[in-house]
Structures are given as structure tokens and as C-alpha cells.
Amino acid sequence: MATIKDVAKLAGVSVSTVSRALNGSGYVDRTTEERVMAAVKQLNYKPNQIARGLISKKTKTFGLILPDISNPFFPEMARGAEDEASKHGYNIILCNSDWQIEKEKMHLNLLQQKCVDGIILVGSRINEQYLSVLSKSATPIVLLDRTSALDIHSISTNNVLGAYLATKHLIDQGYQNIAHIAGPALSPSAQQRLAGYRKALVEHHRVFDLVLVTEGDYRIAGGTLAMQRLLRLATIPDAVFCANDLMAIGALEALQQAGVKVPEEIALVGYDGINLARYVNPKLTTIIQPTYQMGIMAVQLILETISSGQKNFKSIELDPILEIRESSLRRETYAKTSCISDR
Amino acid sequence: MATIKDVAKLAGVSVSTVSRALNGSGYVDRTTEERVMAAVKQLNYKPNQIARGLISKKTKTFGLILPDISNPFFPEMARGAEDEASKHGYNIILCNSDWQIEKEKMHLNLLQQKCVDGIILVGSRINEQYLSVLSKSATPIVLLDRTSALDIHSISTNNVLGAYLATKHLIDQGYQNIAHIAGPALSPSAQQRLAGYRKALVEHHRVFDLVLVTEGDYRIAGGTLAMQRLLRLATIPDAVFCANDLMAIGALEALQQAGVKVPEEIALVGYDGINLARYVNPKLTTIIQPTYQMGIMAVQLILETISSGQKNFKSIELDPILEIRESSLRRETYAKTSCISDR
DNA sequence: CTGAAAGCGCTTACAG
DNA sequence: CTGAAAGCGCTTACAG
Numbered sequence: 001m002a003t004i005k006d007v008a009k010l011a012g013v014s015v016s017t018v019s020r021a022l023n024g025s026g027y028v029d030r031t032t033e034e035r036v037m038a039a040v041k042q043l044n045y046k047p048n049q050i051a052r053g054l055i056s057k058k059t060k061t062f063g064l065i066l067p068d069i070s071n072p073f074f075p076e077m078a079r080g081a082e083d084e085a086s087k088h089g090y091n092i093i094l095c096n097s098d099w100q101i102e103k104e105k106m107h108l109n110l111l112q113q114k115c116v117d118g119i120i121l122v123g124s125r126i127n128e129q130y131l132s133v134l135s136k137s138a139t140p141i142v143l144l145d146r147t148s149a150l151d152i153h154s155i156s157t158n159n160v161l162g163a164y165l166a167t168k169h170l171i172d173q174g175y176q177n178i179a180h181i182a183g184p185a186l187s188p189s190a191q192q193r194l195a196g197y198r199k200a201l202v203e204h205h206r207v208f209d210l211v212l213v214t215e216g217d218y219r220i221a222g223g224t225l226a227m228q229r230l231l232r233l234a235t236i237p238d239a240v241f242c243a244n245d246l247m248a249i250g251a252l253e254a255l256q257q258a259g260v261k262v263p264e265e266i267a268l269v270g271y272d273g274i275n276l277a278r279y280v281n282p283k284l285t286t287i288i289q290p291t292y293q294m295g296i297m298a299v300q301l302i303l304e305t306i307s308s309g310q311k312n313f314k315s316i317e318l319d320p321i322l323e324i325r326e327s328s329l330r331r332e333t334y335a336k337t338s339c340i341s342d343r
Numbered sequence: 344m345a346t347i348k349d350v351a352k353l354a355g356v357s358v359s360t361v362s363r364a365l366n367g368s369g370y371v372d373r374t375t376e377e378r379v380m381a382a383v384k385q386l387n388y389k390p391n392q393i394a395r396g397l398i399s400k401k402t403k404t405f406g407l408i409l410p411d412i413s414n415p416f417f418p419e420m421a422r423g424a425e426d427e428a429s430k431h432g433y434n435i436i437l438c439n440s441d442w443q444i445e446k447e448k449m450h451l452n453l454l455q456q457k458c459v460d461g462i463i464l465v466g467s468r469i470n471e472q473y474l475s476v477l478s479k480s481a482t483p484i485v486l487l488d489r490t491s492a493l494d495i496h497s498i499s500t501n502n503v504l505g506a507y508l509a510t511k512h513l514i515d516q517g518y519q520n521i522a523h524i525a526g527p528a529l530s531p532s533a534q535q536r537l538a539g540y541r542k543a544l545v546e547h548h549r550v551f552d553l554v555l556v557t558e559g560d561y562r563i564a565g566g567t568l569a570m571q572r573l574l575r576l577a578t579i580p581d582a583v584f585c586a587n588d589l590m591a592i593g594a595l596e597a598l599q600q601a602g603v604k605v606p607e608e609i610a611l612v613g614y615d616g617i618n619l620a621r622y623v624n625p626k627l628t629t630i631i632q633p634t635y636q637m638g639i640m641a642v643q644l645i646l647e648t649i650s651s652g653q654k655n656f657k658s659i660e661l662d663p664i665l666e667i668r669e670s671s672l673r674r675e676t677y678a679k680t681s682c683i684s685d686r
Numbered sequence: 687c688t689g690a691a692a693g694c695g696c697t698t699a700c701a702g
Numbered sequence: 703c704t705g706a707a708a709g710c711g712c713t714t715a716c717a718g
Contacts, residue, residue, distance in 0.1 A: 003711060014689045019713055027687050049456045050396050051711035054694045070422040079413040082439055091453065094437040096425055110434065113392045249622050279592050281624035346695060357705045362697055370703050394695035397710045
């Protein structure tokens with residue numbers, strides 16, 4: 001690769017002049033500039049961003065740490081972040097943490113050593129104490145799909161509301177015995193969704209019965225197992241709210257294997273709004289999260305922080321929305337509503 | 344962030360010594376080393392990789408340019424690449440090209456300016472001429488899911504074989520009138536899959552009839568439209584081989600809307616082996632590509648190139664495999680085989 | 687308007 | 703074993 005020295009030599013000027021011509025900083029004569037540009041073209045010169053970065057302390061790169069890009073919940077988020085970053089001339093370094101705190105920390109360290117201009121931490125499991133250290137570092141950080149009491153940017157969705165809407169929908173449809181397949185007990189989102197489920201039940205004078213709550217792992221396989229457990233109950237539920245779509249799909253598998261009809265015998269509602277949910281049969285009612293938008297907003301937040309220089313921390317909470325599809329409609333309302341929900 | 348100077352000052356040695364102690368290069372006294380390490384710890388010093396990179400010309404970062412991370416075909420590949428890269432201390436910069444040549448070129452340029460140590464180009468649409476320029480650059484490059492006549496690494500799957508297997512399977516199942524929903528005419532993989540479809544027909548003394556071939560866009564919506572076209576044919580096919588799973592899922596939608604039973608009235612086979620295909624109803628028979636493995640191999644190829652220093656170009660072609668599921672089984676064989684395919 | 691110099695944070699010969 | 707110096711490829715005051 002040609003360097004700025006080569007260009008300077010070919011154009012017969014100093015490197016300072018080449019630099020000024022290229023960056024439009026400071027004065028440079030018209031004809032000199034043309035000579036420089038001609039040399040740049042001839043040598044196919046591209047400024048080395050590493051060298052630039054060393055001086056400017058800007059790498060034009062963000063880090064994105066998420067649990068697992070092959071989990072269908074995350075690609076949309078990554079795409080949103082990449083689109084917004086790309087629009088502003090930034091690249092994204094993608095890291096998978098597999099929900100492991102140690103991997104998160106390792107990536108966090110590496111990214112800071114690489115001097116990224118900002119880091120987006122998705123669904124972080126890191127504790128508040130470590131987060132507090134992080135938030136004091138020079139690198140702007142935004143938490144995605146997680147909140148914190150600290151002075152740190154965060155973008156999350158109202159999980160309690162989402163779960164409440166899901167459960168209330170099932171109540172409204174007339175289901176009597178609504179079970180819940182919860183996410184991992186340690187996951188904040190799982191706790192919040194459980195709380196929303198409970199809230200809806202209590203508010204509608206239903207009993208909140210722990211027998212009807214069983215824990216899954218946020219994966220398809222866990223949903224299948226959980227559903228099989230529910231099917232062994234003395235009183236089988238007539239509806240199940242699953243804490244995410246993957247588990248709902250797993251539950252659907254279990255029901256199909258057991259020959260139970262959805263939604264005629266058991267209704268199902270998922271959570272997340274992943275694409276998959278739209279294409280299973282019956283189409284899965286779910287709580288849609290604005291994942292793409294969240295990715296965009298995370299980058300915007302970092303960008304703002306960089307340009308303003310000040311750390312005016314924002315805690316943004318978005319509302320998820322209920323998307324009614326086939327898996328949760330009582331037989332009588334099925335025909336007329338399924339067409340509408342198709343749009 | 345503390346710099347090497349700060350460490351040197353605190354430890355009462357020169358920066359050279361700190362550097363040597365940290366990198367284990369050259370001699371350094373035991374007690375000196377301890378002093379340095381203590382200072383490193385006290386200041387929580389992390390070497391700036393940008394500065395290191397400027398000297399070593401190594402950024403420990405790869406670029407991954409793929410069409411669209413939110414397309415379910417790519418996350419597995421990205422995960423494979425990231426896992427292997429991470430294992431060797433490398434990070435991955437993720438770029439989306441949306442199948443647009445201009446975006447590919449832009450990202451290629453940016454990545455080279457950022458001095459990445461290697462670039463993985465997935466499903467590139469760039470022409471051979473431009474590729475030839477690229478292949479001469481210092482940055483190791485590997486083509487994924489695309490071949491080239493040039494001296495350049497490539498990892499691809501045998502699309503002709505895959506399509507052949509898919510079509511032959513339908514013939515073996517006794518289907519008579521097998522249509523094909525092809526991918527975009529300009530896409531090499533689409534052309535190869537069409538060729539495989541044709542080969543299987545010809546080999547089994549069937550007529551290759553262009554009326555039965557209709558073009559889609561590799562997306563769900565395109566599959567739906569294509570299927571609707573096929574349903575308007577004077578003689579409706581009894582089986583359809585779709586050039587990818589997304590279009591097959593779209594076709595399935597069209598068939599369900601039209602009240603056509605799959606596979607009883609029309610059989611369906613997809614291509615790619617995306618996760619989604621396993622959870623639609625009926626489960627989609629498909630040609631599975633080793634996407635995760637391809638991501639891993641791409642990184643390994645770059646790693647080899649870096650460590651060996653020589654450009655011993657490899658063209659690796661992997662074989663896809665047929666996964667028989669429910670969507671392509673004749674009614675009579677249905678019952679017994681569906682259980683097996685479930686494993 | 688232009689060039690020489692200093693410097694970003696590090697590594698790597700080269701003396702000593 | 704250790705330090706001073708040069709240098710990676712750039713930018714940015716500072717003279718002129």
C-alpha cells in the first residue's frame with residue numbers, strides 16, 4: 001500500500017501539504033491540490049486509518065456484544081446497529097458472549113484495547129458493580145435490552161407491559177387456566193415477564209398459581225420440555241403464555257407430538273416477534289419488540305454522546321406491541337380475525 | 344487510559360523495558376519484571392492495540408462482508424467465523440452488502456483502510472476483473488459461497504449436486520410433474536441449482552420444460568408469487584423444488600391460502616437448511632449446507648495464509664446433504680418415514 | 687500557501 | 703539486562 005510519503009514525493013510536496021489537501025484542513029493552493037489528487041489517484045492511495053486513529057483517538061468503529069448472533073432475536077438488532085453506524089461512516093465489531101459474563105468481560109477488554117469509539121452491550125449479565133467501573137471509562141457505552149440504576153445509557157422494552165398484554169389477551173379470549181413457561185430465573189427479562197403475567201392475572205381476579213409456572217431456557221428444546229411438563233398436570237391448562245417465541249415454538253412441537261390442537265385445545269402466545277413466529281402453523285401470536293429500531297437507537301445514542309462530549313445519560317424504555325395471530329384465537333372468533341391479523 | 348509511559352514512570356524503568364516485560368521479548372530481570380507488572384496492575388494498564396497495529400501491521404481483526412445478517416441463512420456462517428476468529432484472538436467486523444456491488448466495494452475499501460488482517464466475502468456479486476485486482480492486494484481474502492477462476496481462496500458447496508439430489512428425491516417419491524422456483528437469474532448459485540434440477544430430470548428421462556420453471560427473488564414474498572403463478576398453469580405440478588428455503592416457505596404460504604395440501608397434493612423441497620425450515624408445518628424437506636462449518640473454514644484459510652506467508656490458494660467445495668422431512672413424502676410412505684426424519 | 691518538527695503509543699534493533 | 707533512538711503512517715500547531 002502506498003503511504004502519504006509516496007504521494008508527497010510523487011506530487012513534489014511535503015506530507016503536511018498532502019494531509020491538508022486530503023482533509024481539507026488549512027489552506028492549500030488550487031494547483032497544488034490538483035497535483036496531490038493526481039498523485040493520490042495514480043498510486044491508488046488510501047489513508048491508513050490505524051495511523052489516523054492513533055492521533056485522533058477515533059477508530060470509527062463500534063463494538064457490539066450480544067449473546068448469540070445465530071439466535072433469531074439478535075440479527076435484526078445487529079442489522080439496525082450496522083445500518084445506522086454505516087450511515088455515519090462507522091464499522092461494527094461483532095462479539096458473541098453466549099450469555100457468559102466472562103466472555104462479556106473479555107470482549108469488553110479487547111474492544112477497549114482496540115479503542116473502539118463506543119460499545120453496545122446487549123442483554124448483559126454483568127453485575128452493577130462491574131458496570132459502574134465500565135461506565136466511568138472514556139468509551140461511551142449503551143446497554144440494550146437491559147436496564148441499570150447507574151449513570152449509563154440504556155434502551156430497553158417494557159417487559160412487564162408486554163407480558164401483561166399477552167396474558168390479558170388470553171384472558172380476554174376467554175381462556176380459564178393460563179399457564180406460563182418462564183425464562184431462566186436469573187434473567188431480568190424473564191423475571192419481568194413473569195411479573196407481567198402475574199399482574200394481569202391478579203388484576204383480573206384470577207389466582208396466580210405457581211403450579212402453572214414452569215421454567216424454560218429461552219430455547220426451543222426448553223419450551224418442548226416445559227410444555228410436556230404442563231401436559232402432565234392434573235388439570236391441563238387451556239392456554240400458555242411463553243416468555244419467548246423460541247420456547248413457544250418448542251411448546252408447539254410438544255403439542256403437535258401429543259396430538260393437541262392449537263389453539264382449539266390449548267392456546268399459545270410467544271414473546272419477541274421473531275420472524276420464525278410468523279411462519280409456524282398456526283401462526284404464533286406474540287409480543288413484538290422493536291429490535292431493528294433498538295439497534296438504530298443504540299448507535300444514535302453513542303453518536304450523540306460522542307458529538308456532544310457530555311454524558312447526558314438516557315434511559316429509554318420502548319413499548320412492545322401485541323400481535324394477534326392464529327395461535328391464541330378461540331375457535332368462534334378464529335375465522336373473522338385471522339384474515340385481519342394477516343395484514 | 345494509562346499509557347506505557349505511565350507504567351514506565353511508576354516502575355522507574357524505560358518504556359523499552361516495559362514493552363519487553365509485557366511481550367516477553369528479550370531479556371528482563373526478574374525483579375524488574377515484577378516491578379513492571381505491579382505498575383501495570385496498579386494503573387490497570389492495557390496496551391493500545393492501535394499503536395501496536397501501526398508497527399506490526401496486524402490489527403487482529405478480520406472483515407466479514409455478507410449480504411444481510413438478518414437473512415436467516417447468514418447468522419450461522421457469521422457465528423462460525425466469529426467463533427474460530429475469537430479462538431485465535433481475532434475480532435470480526437461485520438458488514439452488510441445487500442447483494443449490492445457498490446456496497447461490497449465500499450466495505451472492501453474501508454476494511455483495507457482499517458488494515459484488517461483478512462477479509463471474508465460471502466456471496467459476492469463482484470466481477471472477476473475487480474476480484475483480480477483484489478486478489479493481488481496484500482490482504483488475504485476468501486470467497487464464501489462463490490467460486491472464481493482466479494487465484495483466490497474460495498469455499499463453496501456443490502449447488503448442482505444439491506439441486507440434483509433434491510429433484511431426484513422428488514422423482515424417487517414418484518412425483519410426475521416437478522416444477523422449479525428458481526433464484527434470481529443473475530445469481531450463480533441460482534444458475535447452478537437450475538442446472539442440477541435439469542440434470543436430474545434429463546437423467547431420469549423426464550422432459551425439462553421451461554413452463555415449469557419460474558423465477559423468484561430468494562425471499563419469502565417471491566416464493567409466494569412464484570407459487571401463485573404455478574397454480575395458474577393449465578397442468579398444475581405435483582411437486583416443486585424451490586431454490587431456497589425462504590421461497591419454499593413463501594410457496595407454502597401460497598398453497599395454504601389456496602387450500603392446497605402439502606405434501607398430499609403438492610410436494611415441496613427447499614434449499615439451504617435454515618432453521619426456520621424445521622419448524623414450518625409440514626416440516627420442509629431441504630438441502631442442508633454446512634454454513635457454520637463454512638464460516639470456520641474461511642477463518643482457518645485466512646489464518647493459514649497469514650502464518651504460512653505464502654498464497655497457496657485453495658478452492659474447497661463441500662457437499663450439501665438432503666434432509667428428508669414431511670413436505671415431500673408421498674402419502675403412502677408418510678407415516679413410517681416421518682418418524683425417522685424427526686431425529 | 688507550504689514545510690519542518692513534534693507527537694500519537696507502541697516496538698525493535700542497537701549500544702552499552 | 704537496560705535505555706536512547708528511530709520509526710510505524712499519519713495530523714497538527716508553528717514558523718516562514
